[in-house]
Amino acid sequence: MLHYVQINRLSENEDIKLPVKMSELASGFDLHAAVDESVVLMPGERKLIPTGFAIAMPGGLEAQIRPRSGLAFKHGITCLNTPGTIDADYRGEIKVLLINLGQEPFSITRNERIAQMVFQEVPTIELVQVDELSDTVRGSGGFGHTGK
Template sequence: MQHLVQIKRLPGNEDIQLPQKMSELASGFDLYAAVSEPVTLQPGERGLIPTGFSLAMPGELEAQIRPRSGLALKHGITALNSPGTVDADYRGEVKVLLINHGQEPFVISRNERIAQMVFQYVPTVRLEEVEELSETGRGAGGFGHTGK
């Protein structure tokens, strides 16, 4: 099943590549930096990087912003709030919160691939308050309760 997602290129970004899949079976669309001048992220520094577009998608979808594995492996660059969520009712510019976990400064140039965007279904959920929850074998066991 295919869903129509509208994309709007924002003024001043006519030269920025719109999101695209880099292979036929890729799940993510690569996102490109719409910075007006190069941005340098020092080790440990974070920055909000514009992409130059906004979206309109059906209510049953969300767009998740995820790191690019190559940037993470080679340079320690990742999306800080991964996955970041773009809600269906948001109409502002999609931006990517990057952080440099590497040991060297990293320069982000205009039209450089910085992240990927994956669309996911969002189920309709209704929360119901109750006095008690059903029992399970795990119970309230949390972080690390099953071993290392």
């Protein structure tokens, strides 16, 4: 099913690339940094990085912000709050919360690819309060109860 998502490039970001899929069958759209000057992330440091655009999605969709695997593997740069959820009613600038889990400082330059955005359908859910839940084999076991 085709969904139309409106995108608005914010002023003073005309040079920032809009989200783009890097291959024909890619799931995510790569996002680019809209920083005015290079930003250095020291090991253990986190910063909110602007992307220079905003979107309007129809109800029933969400956008998820996820790390780029290459940055994570090569430099230890990843996203906090992953995946970050952008709700259909949010109209502000999309920003990416990055953290440096690597050993070296990492510089983020203008227009550098920093994360990816994946769109997902969101089902309509109605929560129903009950006095008791049905039993399962697993029950309330969690956090490694089945082994390592």
